[in-house]
Structures are given as structure tokens and as C-alpha cells.
Amino acid sequence: MMLDAAIAYARRGLPVFPIWPVVQFDDDRFACCCGKGLRCESPGKHPMARLVPHGLKDATTDAERVKHLWSCAPNANVGIATGLVVVLDVDRREALAELESKHGPLPETWRATTGNGEHVYFTSETEIRNSVGKIGGGLDIRGAGGYVVAPPSMHVSGKLYAWKIAPEQTSLAPLPAWLLAATHQLTSTKAATPVGTWRQVVKNGVGEGRRNDVITRLAGHLLRREVDPLVVFEMLLTWNAVRCRPPLEEGELAGIVARIAEREMRRRGDAT
Numbered sequence: 001m002m003l004d005a006a007i008a009y010a011r012r013g014l015p016v017f018p019i020w021p022v023v024q025f026d027d028d029r030f031a032c033c034c035g036k037g038l039r040c041e042s043p044g045k046h047p048m049a050r051l052v053p054h055g056l057k058d059a060t061t062d063a064e065r066v067k068h069l070w071s072c073a074p075n076a077n078v079g080i081a082t083g084l085v086v087v088l089d090v091d092r093r094e095a096l097a098e099l100e101s102k103h104g105p106l107p108e109t110w111r112a113t114t115g116n117g118e119h120v121y122f123t124s125e126t127e128i129r130n131s132v133g134k135i136g137g138g139l140d141i142r143g144a145g146g147y148v149v150a151p152p153s154m155h156v157s158g159k160l161y162a163w164k165i166a167p168e169q170t171s172l173a174p175l176p177a178w179l180l181a182a183t184h185q186l187t188s189t190k191a192a193t194p195v196g197t198w199r200q201v202v203k204n205g206v207g208e209g210r211r212n213d214v215i216t217r218l219a220g221h222l223l224r225r226e227v228d229p230l231v232v233f234e235m236l237l238t239w240n241a242v243r244c245r246p247p248l249e250e251g252e253l254a255g256i257v258a259r260i261a262e263r264e265m266r267r268r269g270d271a272t
């Protein structure tokens with residue numbers, strides 16, 4: 001079931017990679033299969049590092065590679081690397097309803113239920129960055145450098161991710177103009193981060209849910225100041241191990257730094 005879904009996504013040009021599955025722990029609880037069990041703070045949602053050591057950076061559309069990955073882990077959840085698609089992650093439906101009352105309903109497009117909300121898929125001609133709660137409470141954006149867990153993966157609640165409107169039923173809709181404007185406004189009006197904020201983050205660290213965003217920002221902050229990418233990686237690797245709760249897997253962190261370093265080189269004109 002998981003292999004068939006992963007191959008179907010890959011054939012649509014969506015890069016996929018295996019995510020740790022969950023398993024029933026007792027009568028009403030499920031636990032991550034990563035080895036941390038009930039202690040895992042991101043159950044059923046983080047990459048299987050033994051198969052994809054660089055996390056979502058190892059996502060693939062190659063059918064033979066997909067078959068190999070899921071032959072090694074047939075029950076693995078399916079992750080889709082975003083960027084080619086942009087996903088609105090809705091945890092609070094009332095927050096989305098409030099925006100739709102102002103701007104009109106979202107267009108028909110792919111929609112999937114999650115354990116406690118839904119994913120709404122779009123396409124965009126411009127690069128959209130990840131954001132957490134900035135458009136509205138309980139509304140996150142997954143774009144370049146992000147990923148989502150896709151149907152028919154299992155959520156830690158025991159529910160299956162499932163299509164409400166499947167790719168076979170309709171085409172991907174373009175990101176609505178008002179939502180595109182909101183994501184652009186987040187970056188274009190963003191003021192420089194105060195020094196005190198950086199100091200607080202470095203000292204106190206962050207929890208699950210903010211790690212990718214903060215590590216991305218820290219990497220960009222350092223690379224913009226022409227710190228060598230290898231030095232940036234080693235610094236963030238140490239900070240991640242000591243301050244993140246729980247730490248990101250090393251491969252995922254390496255992917256973030258590599259991606260931001262490549263973008264910074266393009267900005268400077270050092271790479272095409």
C-alpha cells in the first residue's frame with residue numbers, strides 16, 4: 001500500500017522519501033518505530049535516517065529508487081518534499097474559515113485529512129518559503145525546504161492520512177493571489193532580527209515545531225556574514241545537539257545548511 005502510493009506520487013513528479021511509521025503501543029496509544037517509542041516528540045513524522053541520511057534532500061522521483069527504499073521498509077510512512085508543490089497545513093479550521101470569509105473560499109485542489117486537520121495542496125510559479133503560524137494561528141505553509149506526510153500514512157492518533165480530493169480527481173490549483181500575497185508580505189516586510197533575539201535562541205534553544213525554521217534562519221544569518229559553510233554546519237550541529245528538544249537528525253540539518261549555502265552562493269553570483 002505504501003509502496004504503491006509512493007510510486008504514484010513519484011510518477012507525478014513529486015519527490016518522496018520514507019518517514020518512520022507508528023505502531024500500536026497499547027489499547028489507545030500509538031508510538032513511533034524510530035526506537036524512541038513514546039519518547040519520540042515527532043512520531044510518524046521524521047525521516048528514516050538509515051535510508052535517507054540527508055532527510056528530505058534524499059527525496060526522489062526515480063521509481064526504482066522508490067521501490068528499493070520501500071522494500072527496505074514496507075510500512076514506512078510517505079513523505080513528500082514540498083517546493084514543487086506548496087501545502088497549506090491547517091490545524092485550526094476556524095482560522096482558515098476566518099480568512100476565507102475575507103478572501104473567498106479556496107479553489108478546488110488536492111486536499112487530504114491529517115490526524116487533526118488537513119493539507120491543502122497548490123502549485124506556485126514563485127518560490128514559497130516555510131512558515132509556522134505566521135498567516136494565522138494553526139496555519140502553516142510548507143514550501144521550499146519543507147515536507148509533508150502524505151496518504152495513506154498513519155498518524156500517531158491511529159488515523160490514516162486520507163485524500164478528501166485526490167490527485168486523480170482534480171488538477172492542482174495555483175496558490176490563490178491573496179495567500180501568495182500573504183506569504184510574500186511575510187518576507188518583504190520582515191525587519192532585521194534583533195541581536196537580543198539571536199542571543200535568546202542560541203542560549204535557550206527551541207522545541208519541536210520550530211527547529212527547522214530557526215535552524216534555517218540561523219544558517220542564513222551566519223552565511224550572509226560569509227562564515228564558511230562547513231563552519232556553519234559544525235556550529236549548528238553542536239547547537240542542535242545541546243539546545244534543540246529533541247535534536248534534528250544530522251542528515252536533515254546537513255540538508256538545511258547545504259540548501260541555504262547554495263542559495264547564498266547564487267545570491268552572490270558564485271553559482272548558477
